[in-house]
Amino acid sequence: MPYRTGREAFMQGVRALLPLIPGVIPFGLLTGVMAINMGMSPGTTMGMTLLFYSGSAQMVALQLLHTGVVPLAIVVTALVINLRFIMYSASLAPHLHHLPRRWTWPLSYMLSDQSYALSTLKLSSGELGPFAHYYYAGTAFSMWLSWQLSVLAGIYLGASIPETWSLSFAIPLSFLALLVPGIRSKPSLAAAVVGGLLAVFAVDMPYNLGLVTASIGGVIAGVVTESLRKRPLADAMIHDVERETP
């Protein structure tokens, strides 16, 4: 159904995001709590949250700061985690690129997994009409606000949580909660298994290179598994032989 006004579309976007907020709050709380428990000041934590606006990259950075990894490796790892935004950007570009920069820059900054997931199908079907970008803006802004407020709440909660709760275990647990539901196929399972095992064996590599090596190894395992499944081995060989004889 096309929306008649920008305001209507924006509010529908906000409404679409509301059911996702209960899943966002614990992550935000946890991020705030972790940062404070690691000795970061509330100002630094909020600065980090505003600059990153990416929960998983922020958790990764906190975890790596905690283990004392060199800054360059932390930047590279956090950016690798966020590579998926390039895909989201490519997928939303046909529907947003015509807007002026005062729209596209804030909307790009507020791009998140949640707002992308809610908007992508509706934008590409064209069902929302000329005010479609207001719908996306509604999902993006309400997601951004929920995230910032839940981290802020976590900052004030953080000071009251004792060390003996071993809350640092919550970081790998939250990655696990993201990882497991994301494994939907054999190739992604292969990527996870190879990436995880390589990281365990390569943990002594200097400059946190173990993580980068393991991640690349996992991605290669995923792509290779996918190719093997798409083309049965016999087919692939015939195909290659044909290509070799001009």
Place this chain on the structure above:
Amino acid sequence: MSDLALWGLFLAVGLGTFAMRLSFVELYGRLRIPALLSRALLYVPASVLAALVLPAVVYPNGQGEFVLSNPQIPAAILAAWVAWQTRNTVLTLAVGMGALWLFRFFGL
């Protein structure tokens, strides 16, 4: 790490992330992802997340030394099972933390 280095790190990640989010919206029609790269990008989350989880669970002290009595391993297996069955983040966190406290309490 000094405050300056910390803010430099935040700024680098922030600007890099913004650049990736803006990339195709800004350069629409002038940028194309190679097919192999877009296939590879699909497997980045699974690979990176697993590479973060497994060492953090197996080596509780942060160094690469294996500890036999490590309650994090059974707790993580239980949490993974809950994540697989329910796809619920909060429940996964709650069960994982609860299991860790329980295993530690009974000295497993």
